[in-house]
Amino acid sequence: MSSIQSYITSNKQRFIDELIELLKIPSISADSAYKKETIQTAEVIKTNLKKAGCDRVEICETEGFPIVYGEKIIDPKLPTVLVYGHYDVQPPDPLDLWHSPPFEPVIKNTDLHPEGAIFARGACDDKGQMYMHVKALEYMTSQGDLPCNVKFMIEGEEEVGSVNLSHFVKANREKLENNVILISDTGMIAKDVPSITTGLRGLSYVEVEVTGPNRDLHSGLYGGAVANPINVLTKMIASLHDENNHITIPGFYDKVENLSDAERAEMAKAPFSLEAYKKSLDIDAVYGEEGYTTNERNSIRPTLDVNGIWGGYTGEGAKTVIASKAYAKISMRLVPNQDWQEITQLFKTHFEKIAPAGVRVKVSPHHGGQGYVTPIDSIGYKAASKAYEKTFGKTPIPQRSGGSIPIVSLFEQELKSKTILMGFGLDSDAIHSPNEHFGIWNYLKGIETIPYFYKYFTELKQ
Amino acid sequence: MSSIQSYITSNKQRFIDELIELLKIPSISADSAYKKETIQTAEVIKTNLKKAGCDRVEICETEGFPIVYGEKIIDPKLPTVLVYGHYDVQPPDPLDLWHSPPFEPVIKNTDLHPEGAIFARGACDDKGQMYMHVKALEYMTSQGDLPCNVKFMIEGEEEVGSVNLSHFVKANREKLENNVILISDTGMIAKDVPSITTGLRGLSYVEVEVTGPNRDLHSGLYGGAVANPINVLTKMIASLHDENNHITIPGFYDKVENLSDAERAEMAKAPFSLEAYKKSLDIDAVYGEEGYTTNERNSIRPTLDVNGIWGGYTGEGAKTVIASKAYAKISMRLVPNQDWQEITQLFKTHFEKIAPAGVRVKVSPHHGGQGYVTPIDSIGYKAASKAYEKTFGKTPIPQRSGGSIPIVSLFEQELKSKTILMGFGLDSDAIHSPNEHFGIWNYLKGIETIPYFYKYFTELKQ
Secondary structure, eight states, rough: OOOHHHHHHHHHHHHHHHHHHHHHHHHHHTGGGGGHHEEEHHHHHHHHHTTTTTTTEEEEESSSOEEEEEOOSSSSSEEEEEEEEEEOOOOOOOOOGSSTTTOEEEEEESSSSSEEEESTTTOOOOHHHHHHHHHHHHHHHTTTTTOSSSEEEEEEOGGTHHHHHHHHHHTTTTTTOOOOOEOOOEEETTBOEEEEEEEEEEEEEEEEEESSSSSSSEHHHOOOOSHHHHHHHHHHHTBOOOOOOOOSSSEEEEEEEEHHHHHHHHTTOOOOOHHHHHHHHTOOOOOOOOEEEEEHTTTOOOOOEEEEEEEEEEEEEEOOOOSSEEEEEEEEEOOOOOOHOOOOOOOOHHHHHHHOOOOOOEEEEEEEEEOOOOOSHHHHHHHHHHHHHHHHHOOOEEEOOOOTTTHHHHHHHHHHHHEEEOEEEEEOOTTTTTTTTEOOOHHHHHHHHHHHHHHHHHHHOO | OHHHHHHHHHHHHHHHHHHHHHHSSBBBBGGGHHHHOOOOOOOOHHHHHHHHOOOOOOOOOOSSOOEEEEOOSSSSOOOOEEEEEEEOOOOOOGGGOSOOOOSSSSOOOOSHHHHHHHEHHHHHHHHHHHHHHHHHHHHHHHHTOOEEEEEEEEEEEETTTOHHHHHHHHTTTTTTTTTTEEEOOSSSSSSOOOOOEEEEEEEEEEEEEOOSSSSSSTTTTTTTTTTOOHHHHHHHHHTTTTTSSOOOOOTTTTTOOOOOOOHHHTTTTOOOHHHHHHHTTSOOOOOTTTTOHHHHHHHHHHEEEEEEEEEEOSSSOOEEEOEEEEEEEEEHHHHOOOHHHHHHHHHHHHHHHTOTTOEEEEEEEEEEOEEEEETTTTTHHHHHHHHHHHHSSSSOOOEEEEEOOHHHHHHHHHHHHHHEEEEOOOOGGGSTTTEEEEEEHHHHHHHHOOOOHHHHHHHHHH
């Protein structure tokens, strides 16, 4: 048994307990009702980073939630790894679909996780995955096994667009100087199929408001004679996709990178069962853009999804009303070369244009970020690949993810270094959904694998 | 000054105070949280009917909210008027748009109501209009001026479909026997343009649920690859109208009564200003079925309106989620000859059929009712017309309303008598909307006019 394996065996229960404590705090950055708890989470991270051996740990205030920064510089001449993660979590609703309360973590065994999984909001995204790095650091510092310098930057606004982190990065280029950025905020193909994420989609998130009459109206007295904002909104949203599920916003696809047949053939080699996919979601068919496979649709193609819609009477029973206003939250996942700000503007212009007479439309951008693609011949990628080989006994598969970590492309732009996305979660972990969980096996495997990345990166870099 | 006018002058403040007390009770039949208050309202009505001179006042239990019944039989050989009204009210939300709390009535002067209007949920629909009949009865019994028999039937489920009232009517044909049914639950064209409602639209109210994946999903990892229930729902709803705003449900228009050009020309004579209509709603254009005027669209033509829609994340900020489910409440206003149960079935069949693979659809009918048209040569209509002439100094205009009182066509079928719809509200009273109100002038004018209906009906009938 390796030194890291025996360290994990000896400290397993404590590693789990510490994560559970962190998961109890509802650090929901999107909801201002949880401001206090979100700030409190930053304090807990600070304490834990110090205990794990970081020097110069500090809470960096921003206009929003603070960023926790820490570093361990053992020799300025050695390479530096910058670890990024986030302590904020998605809102937990719909609460009634959780089998146990989202902020009262419980360990349950599942078919995929016979060793147990921790069920709680943020278990995987990203408290669990971020905390693997803290524990890996603890091992390396306590055992005198840290081969290079390390910096930590843990933010509290990833789920709401990282606006203040981007200011922080731009203002602290020197402090954050590094040779590689390491993030665990993605997943792998399966427990026995390790993978490294080489691409992320960009994001543009907007909120739309359609206003019709100046007050809610009786649907009998006015029905049929005035534009009903909900009916209009459904028509406008429906028109954003054509019959082949292409997005109809003019200019939307202009800069989309089209993969070659060879690249698509390479992608198609990743293990995937359409039947298992449909079964796991309990759907009778997949649905998406004509001409692309499921794995292409959710990684190399841009999308437009309504994330929320509301208007009129939504309570129990019936109310015969024509609402004055209807709303929707709409996000677009973007692929490399699509500029999120340009896409947001294209959306806004188009959506305002298609509004019929009789209603007024307001489009408010929420946040966004660029997509990202990383090459597989970098030192960082090679180091990560070797680390997985060491602990999984298999070469990881490079894969494009459909998700977004908008800040990654900014890191490259501002800090001039590549990001390596070493994720240990699974698609079935239900991140952003009720009953989010993270396998204990995955959590410990992450802690075991990370120190090898430091080792190989330092070796390959020198 | 007539006897009724001087009675009103002497008792005006008490009439207003009694209505205000009634309006303070939140009798929201659609919301089970207000069950106690709704039942309490029935008790208050019972007490007030007794005080007004009714004999045999009783609370008739149903499977839902009770019906208050009362009668004053002065001579079995004289005609009998059956008064119908309802003591339940619409839900008050959205609460934030009310300028004063919906169940704390206040009197305010407005441009249209320089004599003051009572602002409260139910002020016009229908507590205020129903209570005019109680006070008119009080006048007639206290002054020995009641010319015929009267029966009262006040229900508590009009806003949720009158299902239990229809059972009650079918089971009590003899008890409810009458020569004419009198209802004040509609409006008139303007304060100086009295009108009698001769037509009501029918109603079919359904709730739909679209289910996609078995859980909420991360919109990055799954976006573009699975059917998003909200996007699908918007597409399905949008497809229910064509580019001319005709409803696309097969068979929907098959039985629609088409008015002759002469009838449409007659309708067009009613005073109406499109500019004032648009201004009062703060809209730049009206919107509706091609080929029809605004007044036709909201009276003689059937409609399909979404009354509520919801799904996904609707809180503050952003959540990148694909919801498992999306919902809508949809109502169709129907015209005479359209059978509401047949239309409900046509909707259900069509809506299920247009669901794409990848989602499941559930359509749950809420309630409904038939439309109604009453002739203008009946004794009841003539008596009402004479009553308005007496108190307004003008012959009232017959008009079709876009609203629905589903129970009216059942009355005709079960009780074999015509219903006369003498309304004293105005379109601008904001029934079903925030800031519902009822003009004190209108309230008192109703109390003044009703006794003349009894007088003329009894005279014409004999």
